[in-house]
Amino acid sequence: MVAKVIINNKEQNIDKVFDYSIPMVLEERAQVGMRVLVPFGIGNRMVDGIVVRITEKSEYKNLKEIKKVLGSEPVCQPWLLDLCLWVSEKYFCSLYQAIRLTTPPGMESGVREKTMKVARLLVSQDKAFDTIDEMRKKGATARARVVEALLMTECLPLSKLVREKGGSYDAVRSLEKLGFLAVEEVQLVRDAYNETKYQKSTAYKPTSEQKVVIDHLYNVIEEEKNEKILLRGVTGSGKTEVFLQAIEKVIEKGKNAIMLVPEISLTPQMVERFVSRFGNQVAVIHSALSQGERFDEWNKIKNGEVKVVVGARSAIFAPFRNIGIIILDEEHENSYKSETTPRYHAIDVATKRAKDENCVLLLASATPSVNEFYKAKIGEYTLFEMTKRYNEGAMPDVDVVDMRGELFENKNRSPISLKLQREIQKNLDNGEKTILFLNRRGYSTFVSCRECGEVINCPDCSIALTYHKRKDLLSCHYCGYTMRNVEECPSCGSSYVKYFGTGTQKIEEEISRLFPSARILRMDTDTTSEKCSHEKILDKFKNGEADILLGTQMVTKGLDFHDVTLVGVLAADTTLAVDDFRASERGFSLFTQVCGRAGRGNLSGRAIIQTYQPFNSTIKFSRQHDYLGFYENEIIQRKRLNYPPFCDIIYIVATGEDEQTVKEEMEKIGKRLDKEIKPDGNIFSKTGPGEAPISKIKNNYRYRILMKCKNADDAHDLLRSIYEEYEKGRKSVFLTIDINPINMY
C-alpha cells in the first residue's frame, strides 16, 4: 500500500504531497490523519508528516518507506482533513497551520494535567524596570518579555507567557532562580459547566414571529436540506429562543449542532441558557479555558459525548460529524474573521461545512452586515425578519445631544453633557441603573510633549505606546514592550509631557466628581485582564452593588439586565470618524447594540447619544431604529465607491527584518501583478507596493499592496501561484495574503 504524505516543512508554508510505501507491519496503524516519521531529501533526514490519502499504487518507482507511525490516534480526523486541505488552499497557509485549528494545543501529547503552573512577580515595579533595561541590553529578550508581561497583570500561566507573550520556559526558570518571580502550581477545576448548577428550562411557546421562523427551520432540518438562512431580529425579539428550539429539533433527529457567538458575548448568562436547556449535552469552548479544559471539551465533541458546541470563532472547527445545524449569532461581528494565519472567515468555513454536511446554516443579527444582507436580497439566503420585542416592549427612546453647543451655549467643559448629567441624576434618584459606553477606538491614551510634539513611541514598532494609569506605565499593544512613564520629554527635555485622550479611567474620575455618591463599575481591558474579573464585575452590577456601569465594547454585548433604563454613548464621533469604509456600518450596529441594553424589563428605556455631528445619517437611522433605511443608504454608497459587497479587497503584506529586502521583494511581486492583471480585468485597482500604515512591528518592516477585484475567487489562481512561487524561494521575508481583511494596518 502507498501513503500520500504531507511533510511538515518549517521553511515553507506550502504543501507538497509525497508518496511513501507502507511496510506490512505498519499497515494497520498508518491510517489517514495519522502522523508519521519519514525519510526526506537526499540525506534521508527523518521528518514528520501527515498521511492524507492511501492508495494501492503510486506512479513513482522505488518509494521510500514510512519509518514510524506516531501516536495512537490521528492528529486530524479523516472527515476533518478535507476541511483542513480546503482551508490551506483557500487561505494561503500550510496544512499544518490548518490542522492546528481542529486540534486544541497539546492534543498530540495528550493533556492530562489537573494543575497549572503560574508565575508571579516578586520584585517591585522599579526593580522590574531596571531589570528589563539590563536584560534588553544583554539581548535577553525572552526574559525581558516575561517580566514585561507580569508587570501588566502580576500573575500569568506559564503556557501563556511562552505561547502569547514571547517568553520561554528557560527564561522563566532563570528568572525564578534569580528570585525575580515565583512559580506556583494551582488546582484546575476541570468541570467547566455542570448541568446540576443550572435550573432546567423548557421551550417557550413561540410568538407568532418566532413561529414562522421555527416552522421553516423544522422543515429544513426534517428534509436534511442545505439551506442558508439570514434572520434579522431586533434585540430582544427572541432570536436565542429560536436557536434553542431549532437545536432541540436537531438533537431529536440524532444530529449535532454548532452554535457560534462572538467571544465577548460568550458570557455566563449566555452559556447558562444553553446548559439549562440541554444539560450535559453541551460543550463550551472559549478563550478563558485552560489547556486541560479545552482538551476535555474537545474530546467530548470528538467522542460524541455531547450534541451541541457553543463557542467563539474557532469552534467552527469542532470535530463533529453528522451536523444538523450551524448557527452564527451576531453574524456582523468582526471577530468572526481571523486576523492571524490562517486568515479565515467563520461564515465562509460555516458555509463550506454546511454544504458538505447538507445541513442548515443560520446567520442572525439585529443589524446584519451589509454584505450578508445584500446577499440575502439577491437570493443567496432565505431572509426572515422579527421586528417586535417578544413582550411587545418598546425600543428605547433615543435622544441626540449636539456636543458643539455644550462648551459655547452651556459653558460645560465636562465630557458628560448637561442633559446626560440630568438623566443620570434621575436614575440615581429612582434607584435605576445606567450603562455608559465609550468606544475604545481613538480613545487610547498616549503620552506626548506639549512643547515639541514628540509622541512616545514603541522602539520596536512604529506606533505610540499606551499609557496605563493604574500602573503608571507605558506599553505597546503590538509587542508588549513596557516602560516607566516618562517625566521628561526624551527629545527636548521639557517636563511638560502629558497623556492625551480620554480613557475610561478619566471618565470614571469625572463621573465620581459629578456624582460623588454614585457607585461606579468600570469594565475595560485594564480591569478585566485577570481571569473571571469580567464575570465578577457583571455579577456586582446585577446584584445591585453599583449604579453605573462604564465601559468599552464589552458593555454592549449580550447583557440582559432588566433594571437598566438609561444608556449613554459618550462620544459617537470616535466610532464614525474611523478611516474605513465600514465605519458607518460599525457605528450603526454599535449604537443599536448599546441602546438595546436599555428597557429590557417592564420599565421603558431611554438612550442618549452625544456627538459633534448630530446630522450624520448613521446617527439619524440609529435614533429611529431604522436598519432598512440605514442599509438602503449604505448600499448606494458602497456601489458608488466600489466597495464590498461590490468588490473584494486583497491585502498583501510582506514583513522582514531587513527593510531593503522587504521592499525589493514587494516590488517584484508588484511588477508581476502589473503584468498579469492588465489582460485579466478582474482586478481593477492596485495601490502600492508601499509602506504599510504601521510600517514596523517587533522590529520587522512591513510593506503592502492593496487591490480591489470583482471577485476574489477568480483571482485565487493568480494569487496562489504568486504565493507558491514566493514560498519556494523564500528566505527572510514573510508574505501574507488576506482577502477582505478587517484591519488594514
Ligand code: ADP
Ligand atoms: P434576542 O436573542 O433576540 O436578543 P432573546 O432570545 O434573548 O432575544 O429574548 C429576550 C427575552 O425574551 C429573554 O429573556 C427570553 O427568555 C424571552 N423570550 C424569548 N422568547 C420568548 C417566548 N416565546 N416566550 C417567553 N419569553 C420569551
Ligand code: ZN
Ligand atoms: Zn511594540
Ligand code: ZN
Ligand atoms: Zn519635547
